[in-house]
Amino acid sequence: MKVTNYVKFLCSMGYNDTAISSITRDSSPCQRTPNFLLNLNLSSISIPELKHTVAVSRTVTNIGPILSFYVARVEAPLDINVIVEPSILFFNFTTKMLKFKVTFCSQLRVQGRYTFGNLYWEDGLHVVRIPLIVRSVIEYFYSET
Template identity: 45%
Template sequence: MPIQAEGAPRKLADPFDFGGGHINPDKAANPGLVYDIDTKEYIKLFNCTLGPQDHCEDYTGKLYQLNLPSIAVPDLKGSVIVQRTVTNVGPVDATYRAVVEAPAGVDMIVEPSEITFDGASKTATFRVTFRAKQRVQGGYTFGSLTWLDGDNHSVRIPIAVRTVIEDFIADTS
């Protein structure tokens, strides 16, 4: 039977309810890539929520721009570009390719779709573009982005996107 979420009213569980899976300690000790975020980024985001400031253009109402190992876009009307930076903590020379599982009703493009690390670079930045395929007011749909190096590393982040038509329409799902 499908997993049910706790609470009232009862509903089918989604990734917000049941989490990301089991932890493999051996693979956690050697992840290959990490999504680093500095405390300063959280402070900057907090300060930008208090009111307009000079350095807030990337953060005003856009929590999805934080360099987290997940992407949630709660208000996709047309298209949104999200940027992430990964740090290579695996082999010095490594190439990762993106494997995309787009959320239903959303086109998802990762650029570049391949990132290469050598002795000179330890970080790489990529962009994910989300485009609504249809103009509907919907609930969240889920997908993922996985970076594979062809050897031992599979670095997956969950994706959650909700398409909206207007901000004032209540979500009843």
């Protein structure tokens, strides 16, 4: 993650420009980005309200052998279809960072609970695990206080 990611995170959490500028020493205004929290480049993927289909992206950095490739393997959360694109990541002398997209589609038509799965990136020797946490919903519930 970079400093800009942390600033966007603070914006999405509701911090105002004044509070953020006191931390960052920069006066640029908050830029709210839709689905930013879902796309925050963390080592896990959490979808707290999956109503239909949601796609999230992640960026990974190769710290292994310079010439390497990793193949995706998914243990999908119960009643969730998971698609990873691309399903193979190739790293070489010039490509050290790559993006991939994970699309989640709920098969449930009832209000669901949190279900868990994993996305594995494997090269035959190493295994990188990304936990998947998903809660299917048919209605969004918000409490107004």
